[in-house]
Amino acid sequence: MKVLLIQENGRHEQNRIYRECFCLQRAFEHHEYKADVWGLGHDGYLPYIQPDYESYDLIINLENYDQTGWVPNLATVQTKKFLWSIDAHVKGIESYLKTANEGNYDLILQATPEFCNAQSVWFPNCYDDEVIKPLNLEKVYDVGFCGNIVNRAQLISIVANSFNFKLDEFVIGNDMVKAINLYKVHWNANISIDINYRNFETIGCGTCLLTSYNEHIDSLGFKDGENCLIYSNLEQMVDKTKDILNNEEKRKSIEQQGLKLAKQHTYKQRIKKILKLYKGE
Incomplete structure (x- = not known):
């Protein structure tokens, strides 16, 4: 089997190996399939x-x-075509449906189940266990957040004022993996x-995940108090953090159970789903 992955190359050198196209490429190659990456910014792209x-x-x-229109219209291409919709929760579904319809795509891989329809299947986010893993570092911060603030500022302020907190805003690449490994929570x-x-990357680092509730999170195997902590309101967010920081044995158990769950949500596992979809199963 030979696969073509279309995506712009990463714009940040330090984060490039974490780009979805390269994660998928490594996963396909793990299963001994040939996968080529093509698109704006890649070597040899014209x-x-x-x-x-x-x-x-x-x-x-x-x-x-795609901000410049470089992605080609594949309407006349007879090869089976999948479109991976990752950020419909931010952009809305319309642009993905337009691309899929105009390009005669066979299927949309939809990261957000609420947007699934007859043209699509739920294809949850995941992580690359080749580059994201436990580093066996001392966890020196009680609570941390590694990522972009976006609309999280108020919640971050509450957490920061309540705990020994480390904010790693826009820390990417290998530094992101190291940062997550340094948090107890x-x-x-x-x-x-x-x-x-971040849900998958955190448990993949062997760090205790404290995350907000989503109605579909249970179906992915996330279990509150077993392999992660899930909060639905501010009181739960603070109380569950206090409790777990006072119970090292339970926190370490959650870390280990989370790492076990993470193995179900790697790119290597998602490739198995893609192969079934390709075969029409």
Whole structure:
């Protein structure tokens, strides 16, 4: 099987190996399938030279933020085509549906189940266990957050004023993995109806995850008090953090159970789903 992955190259050098296209490429290669990456910014990319699309068995378009119109219209390409909708919870579903319809895509891989329809299947976020893993570092911060603030400022302020807190804003790449490994508890707030990458990356680092409730999170195996901590309001957010910081044995158990769950949500596991979808199963 030969796969073409379409996505712009990462704009930040230190975060490039974490780009979805490269994570998928490594996962396909783990399963001994050939996967090529093509798109704006990649070595050898020329806008007037297109790949030989028909030489591939499957094309996956991962580009969610085409700002210049470089992504080609694949309407006449006969190869089976999947579109991965990662950020519909931010952008809305309309642009993805437009791309899928105009490009005659066979299927939309939808990261947000609320947007699933007859054209799509739920394809949850995941993490790459080749680059995100426990580093066996001393956890020196009680609570931390690694990511972008966006609409989280008020919640971050509450956490910061309540605990020994470390904010790692826009810390990316290997530094992101190291940062998460240094927290006893990694606080997270999902944006809108998303179950974001940080949920999977945190448990993949072997760090105790404290995350906001989402109605679909249980179906992914996240169990409050067993392999993570889940809060639905401010009181729970603070109280559950206090309790777990006072119970090291339970926290370490959650870390281990979270790491066990993480193995179900790697890119390598998601490839198995893609292969079934490709075969029409």
